[in-house]
Amino acid sequence: MATLLVTGGAGFIGSNFVHHVIDHTDHQVVVLDKLTYAGNLASLDGLPADRFRFVQGDIADAGVVDELVGGVDAVVHYAAESHNDNSLHDPRPFLDTNIIGTYTLLEAVRRHEKRFHHISTDEVYGDLELDDPARFTEHTPYNPSSPYSSTKAGSDLLVRAWVRSFGVQATISNCSNNYGPYQHVEKFIPRQITNVIRGIRPKLYGAGENVRDWIHADDHSSAVLTILDRGVIGETYLIGADGEKNNKDVVELILSLMGQPADAYDHVTDRAGHDLRYAIDSTKLRTDLGWAPQYSDFEAGLAATIDWYRANEAWWAPTKDGVEAFYASKGQ
Ligand code: NAD
Numbered sequence: 001m002a003t004l005l006v007t008g009g010a011g012f013i014g015s016n017f018v019h020h021v022i023d024h025t026d027h028q029v030v031v032l033d034k035l036t037y038a039g040n041l042a043s044l045d046g047l048p049a050d051r052f053r054f055v056q057g058d059i060a061d062a063g064v065v066d067e068l069v070g071g072v073d074a075v076v077h078y079a080a081e082s083h084n085d086n087s088l089h090d091p092r093p094f095l096d097t098n099i100i101g102t103y104t105l106l107e108a109v110r111r112h113e114k115r116f117h118h119i120s121t122d123e124v125y126g127d128l129e130l131d132d133p134a135r136f137t138e139h140t141p142y143n144p145s146s147p148y149s150s151t152k153a154g155s156d157l158l159v160r161a162w163v164r165s166f167g168v169q170a171t172i173s174n175c176s177n178n179y180g181p182y183q184h185v186e187k188f189i190p191r192q193i194t195n196v197i198r199g200i201r202p203k204l205y206g207a208g209e210n211v212r213d214w215i216h217a218d219d220h221s222s223a224v225l226t227i228l229d230r231g232v233i234g235e236t237y238l239i240g241a242d243g244e245k246n247n248k249d250v251v252e253l254i255l256s257l258m259g260q261p262a263d264a265y266d267h268v269t270d271r272a273g274h275d276l277r278y279a280i281d282s283t284k285l286r287t288d289l290g291w292a293p294q295y296s297d298f299e300a301g302l303a304a305t306i307d308w309y310r311a312n313e314a315w316w317a318p319t320k321d322g323v324e325a326f327y328a329s330k331g332q
């Protein structure tokens with residue numbers, strides 16, 4: 001049994017991880033989350049009070065961070081500004097949280113000699129051509145495209161430097177696109193599902209040929225627990241579930257699963273600098289650490305996600321109109 005400090009635990013993937021840890025281990029969890037627009041305490045409803053504690057605070061606040069890190073066994077660092085479209089509109093919070101926040105946590109785990117796991121993204125590797133047989137591996141050179149992915153790349157490099165220069169006991173994972181419950185409606189899949197529920201036509205950027213490599217958030221959580229248990233200090237592990245799909249196919253699948261004509265969507269202004277394709281080769285994680293994803297059927301996982309958004313309108317409704325107004329102002 002250990003006590004984990006989970007940063008960003010009120011966000012999409014962090015909250016899925018907290019539920020996974022409570023359900024599958026006997027660990028205690030402390031969540032540190034600033035509750036930005038992306039954080040939602042309702043995502044942590046129902047957790048047992050004797051194993052879970054919530055602290056509202058900023059990962060860039062050294063005083064708060066130092067005290068919390070001193071009292072736990074390990075830090076699992078999810079907190080970030082996470083949305084590419086927001087980073088194109090206003091990059092500054094991405095630097096504050098993703099760079100300075102990660103630096104602040106690294107200094108605390110260095111001082112207290114605590115285990116650290118850093119959550120990152122496949123977007124640090126840039127993008128691939130549609131017809132390129134290659135996939136990203138742990139050896140692919142960094143080549144980020146957006147303010148979001150460049151600040152995530154910077155945060156990864158800080159972790160590597162703190163391992164090498166200061167002996168910090170850290171691992172890094174770079175995961176592909178997640179889907180599942182508790183994802184903010186600004187993101188692609190929840191935006192389209194909640195559009196259909198609201199009677200709004202889904203919005204596809206450009207031609208919709210861009211490919212993302214989808215993984216269920218619960219599989220991401222089991223991979224992170226595996227790395228915490230058996231990962232080698234200083235190593236990077238890529239997490240993916242062989243889920244490549246183009247955006248047009250995903251929109252059409254959402255529409256047909258929701259009983260709508262498959263062509264009932266609009267093409268809208270493309271994202272600036274839009275990455276074409278991401279694809280993960282997770283051989284190292286599977287071979288060295290014995291991890292395997294459980295959600296092999298994307299259509300079934302998507303249908304369950306649609307059911308979750310239908311059943312949990314109270315969770316997402318307060319944010320929906322503001323998100324759509326923001327996109328409308330950008331022609332998206
Ligand atoms: P999210 O935007 O849903 O949640 C981020 C959480 O961090 C929110 O609860 C927010 O309140 C909190 N937060 C933001 N700034 C903070 C600060 N300064 N101090 C404390 N808390 C702060 O993000 P997500 O999609 O759950 O992503 C979580 C992590 O996973 C990020 O590091 C992201 O880069 C990474 N990741 C995401 C995906 C994906 O598909 N969403 C894929 C790979 C990696």
Ligand code: TDX
Pocket residue numbers: 082083084085120121122123176177178186187188189191203204205206210211212247271
């Ligand atoms: O309305 C939309 N229409 C559309 O076509 C939106 C919101 C998105 N898209 C496209 C853009 C992307 O090609 O769908 C794809 C997925 O978009 P996002 O959900 O914004 O995800 P992406 O930019 O791929 O980044 C996500 O995966 C990697 C997460 O937001 C990142 O935090 C993570 O690092």
